[in-house]
Amino acid sequence: MLKDAGQYNAKSLEENIHKFWDEIDAYSRVREQRIDGQKFFFVDGPPYTTGRIHLGTAWNKIIKDSILRYKSMKGFHVLDRAGWDMHGLPIEVKVEAVLGFKSKKDIEKYGVGNFVAKCKEFALSHRDEMTLQFQNLGVWLNWKDPYMTLRDEYIEAAWWTLKKAHEKNLLEKGRRVVNWCPRCETAIADSEVEYADVSDPSVYIKFPVTGEENTFIVIWTTTPWTIPANIAVAVHPSFEYVRVRVSKNDKEEILIMAKELLKNVLKQGRYKKSEVLETILGEELKIEYNAPLGHKVPRQNTFSHTVYLADFVTAENTGCVHIAPGHGIDDFELGMKHKLPIFCPVGPDGKYTEEAGDYKGMHVREANKVVLDDLSEKDLLLSSGTISHRYGHCWRCKTPIIYLATEQWFLRITDLKEKMLDEIKKVKWYPDWAGSARFADWVKGSRDWCISRQRYWGIPIPVWICDFCGEVEVMGTMEELKNRSAVKNLTDLHRPYVDNIHIKCRKCEKRMSRVPDVFDVWFDSAVASWATLNFPRDDKTYKEWWPADFITEGHDQTRGWFYSQMGASMVSFGKAPYKSVLMHGFTLDTEGKKMSKSLGNVVSPDDVINKYGAESLRLYVLSQNAPWDDLKFVWEEVGTINRMLNILWNVYRFPLPYMILDNFNPVDTRERLATLSLRIEDKWILSKVQSLIKKVETAMSEYNLHKATRPISEFILEDLSRWYIQLIRPRTWREANDPDKLAAYYTLYEVLVTLTKVLAPFAPHISEEMYGNLVRNIHPDAPESVHMCNWQAPDEKFIDIELEKKMDIIREIVEASSNARQKLKRKLRWPVKRIVVVPKNEIVNEAVLCLEKVLKEQTNAKNIILIKHGETWDELGVEVLPNHAALGPAFKKDAGKVIAQLKTVSGRAIKKSILETGSFELEAGVINADMVTFKDLIPPAIAAAGFSAGDVYVDTELTREIESEGYAREVIRRIQDMRKELDLAVEEEIRASVEIKDERVAILVLELKDFIAGEVRARTLTIGPEVEVEGELVKDWDVEDVRMRMGIRL
RNA sequence: GGGCCCGUAGCUUAGCCAGGUGGAGCGCUCGGCUGAUAACCGAGAGGUCUUGCGUUCAAAUCGCAACGGGCCCA
16 A cells, blocks of 8 residues: 655655665665676776765766666666775875874884784775765665775786786886885875975076186076986077176176077076177087086086987076986986986985985985075076975875986886777767867877885785896786795785795796885776776686776876776786776866865765755756766755755655545556546656656766756656646545546556656665655565666657647746736636637647647636637737828828828728738728838736747636636635644544625625535535634635635534 | 866856757746645846957857866876
């Protein structure tokens, strides 16, 4: 049996549904149920296990959940292990903060094993916390068996991939300049560098040119601490450079710089006089110079310092660029090209090494000032100021990064670039430009991938090197390592457990040791698509499922996970690891600014759930805008969605009391619908709901979640609540087994049940609740959950597009008539004599004929008069407006007479004649079409309003019958109001008395006494001018200026 | 500085790909309804479609540039 429903309470409803899902193990059973379906392999982009989820993460998972629920209902066998990214520097930094550590030395002292254990504990506890948060959103993924990057089988997937890289000669150890965090003492990836505005030195330095007295080449830098490592100066080959004689304080010297920047340099150096001695192209500039800090850094005197040409030089500052190949990427590349020494006198802790001579032991951050002082002492400092610019910082500990030339391991992704670009084209991107423009551009500009980190909590790099001959061997699996090393009981592949495992060199039979590095954490998630299938341990599953059918992440992942996966997959398998990608946007605040803790504009998903429930949040993020656009979070809009859900709930619960009262038992709904005689509005809503399914399907085929969810909301508000429910209301109040009522019941039932299924992927809670009552309480053998149901295919036999169009017209006419009524202040409760529809096209005609009853009811009109298309309503008066400009010249002095006569003749007669014959004969002369214009004259009791395809006239003239009904309805409304006040049950009977002093009105109302009594369920009803009013509740009313006194008693 | 995306009523947006009188919702004002009722419905006001230039008979729509926002990079 159906059960009644209370008010919509999102929180308790969602809690109950979550409990229900747990009880019946809904998720697992839904997936099992589809085990024979077509495979749909989804890979969850693993969130990083620190802290709580934010709005963007919530949006991400809601998108995934809705799409997967939809796919599952469509019959796909979905594979969707949730994923967790659990290694890496971010967690190390958090744990270091908890333990109060300041550097790697603290970790070493604490013990790597202890530290790693803490990191693991941290990651696991956050995973649990975040899982709960995702589940509160109603997100279904495989939470019981997620893939976790810290698992041994996962680590093996990474190892296997690196071995592949080695076999394909794509793994390389090399010296490169990398982003280096001097606090974390590790290389960090480009993607781990966060840019922020900082104030740095902005200094102009003179390098003394060899063999030319008092001549200097001028460079500019923001990092004076790199001057001790200077090796060269770069100039642009096609810029013009000048030698300038300048003077200041009676001292003369010659400076070299770009011609274009002469003014700037003179200003910086506050030179009073200047004289250009020579202008030459950069490519002709052949000079050597002396190390500016040779006296402090003895090694510098062993290098030769020369000017080189480089395209990356820009016309800024001096046009001459200081080159330290050990401390800059461009610098390094230029150095490699010209075989310059890669001089890097800075250690991993950011302090100068022995090679830096006098600076040894000094931290580079303290060195800036000292270096400037030393240069100043030598009179090599041209000017010194500060500049505010964007500079890179370690994204976790916020320390400014430095560039260091270090030994690192690289994947030679650049070798695979062309093939990767081909693969990108084979992937289906939503939207298209995410792949063709954004991702392709990123890949084109990508560099080799530095995968090594000098840290602890990560996947150990499985490379062993011979201590003697340098032979390199890569371990692909745990098994391989065991076999090669004679270590039998290896239970954890993390550091420090793998650190002391040695193997015997195949070449020289000496000892091999593991390189101490761990992987860049991006490499972890890069192998997710096969690691989640437990490859390489399980080859069979891989063959059945790989590559992924679908992934979806935010646009920040273009350079992140989209890329890292593509790179790793090209290395491993030579093809893309995914077939389709939906790129979604970012959540921003109301102003369109990004949410950040420092701005204090962060909205957490929990806040939204607490206020409106998960369902509102879900539908909000899904429908607010296109998935790929950024989402501006606006609280009011969530409120609007919540209101829509509330209306849905009211629509759902409105018929329940009647259905229950009538013992309505909807079995074989489709068959009953075929045999019952349905009203046209029933057919209409059935058509509408089928059309809705089609719309949702079309939108979902392109992952247009906004275009799928918006029509659902529109259907609920416009078609169901505002229209169909209003139309069938009177039918639900009928007593007994009226077939017309049953037709409405069955129709509404069918529509609501269909709606639960359409809604299920997007609003899984409310649809489950409705389904539970509407379906499960009636059919015990139906699927237990709406999510176990098949997606309902649109049924063409219900669809009648013409009818849908006609109803649209009728709704427009009703709106127009309501508009017209308002002009004459005639309430809808009062019937009107007639409504005249003047159509502008044939469809309006058909619509009115076809839906006359609906139109009549909804406009509360006694009659509908339909004027034929092309004709005018003949009761409209016609005002003839003389056209003086035409009448004057035609009739000259008689014009006045003609105009006067025009007013005495029937306007309609003139219009008719002019329309038919083109002229009209007045006593004073014949007028033609040019001389007059016509205007409709609307009679006083008539109100007019237009709609898109015609006009509507409402005749509000009162008749005795109308007044009688109008007053009667006023009385009914007020007694109903009083019933409500007494909180009476719908079926409870009353005794009522109404005193109306105005005798005329009293008589009018009395005429409909029986009607009134029936409507308000009154056993007895007395009405009259002298009635004694009494009862539990007595009230005085003012009805359209008529005083009434009413009382009701039980 | 570069790549991609976004910029339409007070707010959130549709329309843009395939050029031809800019549609909604929220909010506001006024009104209605009262057997969904701490609900619901209707009407009205409100737009230099960020700006400028160009293509065209015609530009929110196509092109170029600028400005503002986002992501990514330097």
